[in-house]
Ligand code: NHW
């Protein structure tokens with residue numbers, strides 16, 4: 001069934017009922033001297049390219065490959081459209097490895113035709129903090145599909161991760177592979193219902209008119225919580241403390257330090273937005289919320305070419321109820337002209353989704369670990385990890 005995945009150290013569907021196997025690495029590290037020294041062979045017309053994302057021309061090529069060939073919904077109506085600035089942010093966190101930004105190009109035309117990437121992260125599973133690679137942006141040009149190029153890309157990124165003495169990875173996908181640690185649902189909160197209906201992202205509910213729908217999703221003009229403001233550089237230490245204490249509650253979560261928080265959560269225009277509540281009395285930072293910006297191209301629509309979506313990222317409430325905090329996040333997203341606010345049912349998100357008028361989407365997101373077993377998997381609410 002899975003000619004490639006059957007050969008890999010991942011939970012196999014067939015032993016998913018064997019409860020005797022312990023949590024942790026599936027296979028031990030091998031000595032670095034035994035890690036294959038040269039790249040895997042590609043079909044003769046292609047060559048490997050280690051990508052320099054500081055090179056604007058290369059970044060533009062990567063942007064274009066993904067904008068035309070990356071993930072679509074099941075009816076091919078929308079395609080993710082990660083911006084160049086977003087890709088640079090996603091792929092150049094603290095201590096990133098340039099060797100993990102792996103392109104494939106046609107030898108003759110030099111055209112970029114495939115890509116895969118990894119970035120380093122410390123991820124905790126129960127009480128075990130593990131150095132991992134987060135693998136993302138696997139893409140093969142539409143004209144080169146079903147030729148078994150993806151397994152070559154995956155083997156090559158694995159080899160380059162092993163060269164850094166890292167033996168585990170985390171990744172997400174919309175497709176089922178051996179074997180998810182958990183399966184999450186996407187939820188969507190309309191901010192611009194008329195446009196969402198016009199582009200086919202959502203439908204007019206039964207017995208609903210457009211004007212009733214617009215009224216249903218109306219939001220206040222400004223955030224309601226006193227002390228709600230954008231996160232700044234001076235907040236990094238306080239946000240790191242809040243976030244570390246919060247993420248400690250989940251079975252699988254990143255182990256963020258201040259350096260990570262500065263990179264992943266300090267606001268960057270049209271890439272990542274973070275807000276916090278600073279108590280007007282004590283000036284203590286008590287609550288935090290964030291989202292990242294990932295537009296989708298609208299395929300085949302006469303009136304619109306893009307949908308501006310915010311994706312819920314990390315949120316922490318200690319004083320402001322989470323539902324009120326997320327309502328303020330919706331308000332700022334609406335002010336900034338986003339069309340929709342998306343969230344997964346991870347962490348404590350279930351507690352506000354229905355109340356804040358999110359509806360379930362038709363997409364699922366499966367979470368995976370490479371070379372790390374978690375017996376019986378976990379629930380979405382036990383997951384404290386959001387990948388981009
Ligand atoms: S998920 C988004 C993946 N990208 C897209 O969906 C973009 C549009 N699609 C494509 O570009 C986020 C192609 O369809 C792709 C497959 C390239 C997806 N993950 O070349 P073949 C990520 O980036 C398996 C893993 O003929 P293709 C996460 C498939 O099951 N495997 O197919 C990436 C089959 O294997 P099997 C996937 O359609 C995580 C084989 O590929 C997959 O031309 C990567 C077929 O290959 C997917 N999303 O190209 C793993 N989709 O055994 C990282 C298909 O079933 C693992 N396949 O025969 C960790 C590595 C690091 C370890 C470090 C220790």
Ligand code: EN5
Nearest residue numbers: 072073074075173174186188201202359360361362363388
């Ligand atoms: C790795 N980082 O299917 C990512 N999106 O629900 C790779 N559906 O937008 C894996 N089909 O339900 C990505 N509208 C896997 C996801 C791929 C993209 C995807 C889904 C997630 C999505 C929309 C549009 C569906 C269009 C037809 C959807 C309903 C919204 C409605 C709003 C009002 C209240 C009820 C719900």
